[in-house]
Structure formats: C-alpha cells, structure tokens
Amino acid sequence: MIKRVHLEIVREVQRTGSLIKAVEKLCLTQSALSHSISKLELKLGTDIWLRDGRNVRLTPAGELLHDLACRILPDLEHCEHMLEETVGGKRGILRIGMECHPCYRWLQSVITPFLQTWETVDIDIKQQFQFDGLTALCNADLDLLVTPDPVPTPRIDFLPVFDYELVLVLADDHPHATRAFIKPEDLMDEILFTYPVSMNRLDIYNYFLNPAAVLPREQKTLESTEIMLQMVAAGRGVSALPRWLVTQYPEHRGLILKPLGKKGVFKKIYLGIHENKLDIQYIQEFISMARENSPPLSMA
Numbered sequence: 001m002i003k004r005v006h007l008e009i010v011r012e013v014q015r016t017g018s019l020i021k022a023v024e025k026l027c028l029t030q031s032a033l034s035h036s037i038s039k040l041e042l043k044l045g046t047d048i049w050l051r052d053g054r055n056v057r058l059t060p061a062g063e064l065l066h067d068l069a070c071r072i073l074p075d076l077e078h079c080e081h082m083l084e085e086t087v088g089g090k091r092g093i094l095r096i097g098m099e100c101h102p103c104y105r106w107l108q109s110v111i112t113p114f115l116q117t118w119e120t121v122d123i124d125i126k127q128q129f130q131f132d133g134l135t136a137l138c139n140a141d142l143d144l145l146v147t148p149d150p151v152p153t154p155r156i157d158f159l160p161v162f163d164y165e166l167v168l169v170l171a172d173d174h175p176h177a178t179r180a181f182i183k184p185e186d187l188m189d190e191i192l193f194t195y196p197v198s199m200n201r202l203d204i205y206n207y208f209l210n211p212a213a214v215l216p217r218e219q220k221t222l223e224s225t226e227i228m229l230q231m232v233a234a235g236r237g238v239s240a241l242p243r244w245l246v247t248q249y250p251e252h253r254g255l256i257l258k259p260l261g262k263k264g265v266f267k268k269i270y271l272g273i274h275e276n277k278l279d280i281q282y283i284q285e286f287i288s289m290a291r292e293n294s295p296p297l298s299m300a
Contacts, residue, residue, distance in 0.1 A: 093122045103146050147269070158272050
C-alpha cells in the first residue's frame with residue numbers, strides 16, 4: 001500500500017513546505033504528485049495533509065508517514081549508494097589466497113598503498129586456501145590467487161607480476177660459500193630448512209634435487225623466515241629462498257646466497273583471477289600496484 005514514492009513526497013513536502021517546490025525537487029508533475037497522494041489517501045481513508053493558503057500542513061496520519069520516511073529513506077539511499085559503488089567496482093572486499101609462503105612480506109608492501117587509495121575496499125587474506133587456491137578461485141571463494149605455479153584452467157587468467165631467482169642460503173663460513181654455484185649433490189650431507197609445505201610444492205625439489213635424484217640428509221620445517229635465516233647463519237643448515245626475500249631481512253648479514261646450478265633457478269609470481277572479475281576497478285588497481293611494488297630480479 002505505502003510505496004517509496006509516497007514517503008519521498010511526504011518528506012519533500014514537509015521539508016520545503018510547498019507542493020510546487022516538492023514537484024521540482026522530485027522531478028514529478030504536479031498532477032502526478034497529486035494523483036499518487038490521492039490514491040494513497042483513498043486507501044488509508046484519511047487526508048495526509050491540509051492546505052493552509054499556499055502552504056500545506058501534515059495531518060496526524062501525515063506525521064506518521066513523515067516519521068516513517070525519515071527512518072527508512074536514509075537507509076535505502078545509503079544502501080543504494082553502496083550497491084552502486086559495489087557494482088561499479090568502487091567498494092567491496094578483496095579476497096586474496098596465497099600459494100607462496102615467502103610472498104607475505106612482498107604483499108605487505110602492496111596492501112598499505114592500496115588501502116590508502118581505496119578506503120571503501122577491505123582486504124581479506126585467505127590462508128586456509130594456501131595450497132588449494134585454484135579450487136577456491138574457480139568456486140569464487142577468492143578474487144585473486146598469488147602463486148608461482150599457474151595451472152592452465154578454463155576462464156582463469158594468470159597474470160605475471162614479477163620474476164625472481166631461487167637461491168641457496170648458506171652461512172658465510174660454510175664450506176660451500178666459496179663455490180660459484182651449488183650442485184644438487186652438494187646438499188646430500190646438508191640439513192635443509194623449508195617452510196611447512198609438502199615436498200611436491202617445494203621448488204628446491206621440483207626444479208633442482210628431484211631431476212638429479214638427490215635428497216638432503218635431513219629436512220626440517222620452520223614457519224618463520226626470520227628464524228630460518230638465524231638458524232642458517234648459526235651453521236645449523238641451509239635453505240632455498242627467493243633472493244629478493246633474503247635481502248630484505250637484517251638477518252641476511254652473515255649469509256651467502258648462491259645460484260642453484262650453473263644457470264640458476266628462475267621463476268615468476270602470478271596473480272590468478274577469474275575472467276569475470278577482470279573489469280572490477282579496485283582489482284585492476286591492485287594488480288597495477290602489485291606490479292609497481294615488485295622487487296627487482298637482480299636485488300643483491
């Protein structure tokens with residue numbers, strides 16, 4: 001019975017005190033306004049306002065409608081504004097999944113300027129999808145997936161962000177510290193520190209040790225990069241990490257970084273995204289900022 005247009009008319013007439021001014025504000029004709037209110041008055045069985053010369057005065061029924069309009073219309077207008085920004089890619093929650101444990105540090109350098117630029121967009125890092133990110137991306141549980149291992153998938157685009165080199169991290173007094181590069185067999189007597197990731201997701205195995213059918217003497221897992229570097233510096237073992245990551249920590253002093261093999265092991269970081277989200281404005285901006293804040297490949 002009561003429609004939004006009725007509430008808008010009552011609010012505007014009360015605000016301006018004039019039917020003519022309300023007509024101009026609401027972009028209605030005077031006949032359309034009068035017809036709409038007359039139909040409502042007929043259904044309610046009472047007048048909504050009374051004329052007082054050129055002005056109008058709300059009846060008790062009109063006062064009730066005005067109170068309702070003041071409560072409901074601001075919420076509706078606010079919701080419409082938020083919906084418009086959401087549909088237009090100016091508001092939302094950017095859900096990012098991680099398949100690259102070392103990339104958390106790089107991601108921090110992207111998130112800070114992004115949040116400063118996009119005050120209407122929040123960020124949620126989905127750690128639970130860390131090693132099943134593609135499924136989450138396909139199911140729309142994620143907006144972006146940070147991964148070094150893109151898997152060709154229908155309707156999923158993997159956008160390259162930056163290149164990096166995987167290196168072996170050694171204490172500066174390690175016996176292999178003087179070598180020009182590391183051979184797979186050099187790790188046969190070593191303790192290898194890695195993140196708590198399954199072996200088939202570790203590049204040191206996939207691109208270096210497995211092709212040579214070599215395993216380290218022992219593998220130990222650590223979640224903290226800082227602790228890992230401290231353990232290596234103390235001579236407790238070695239680790240394979242991106243060159244750019246190690247050089248960002250103060251703990252890298254006292255460490256030596258060596259290429260894995262004569263040609264080295266080089267990889268890329270990608271942002272996976274479903275093709276139907278490529279046009280969202282804040283996602284486009286995040287991708288641009290991610291590339292702008294990429295660490296240089298040759299960081300020493």
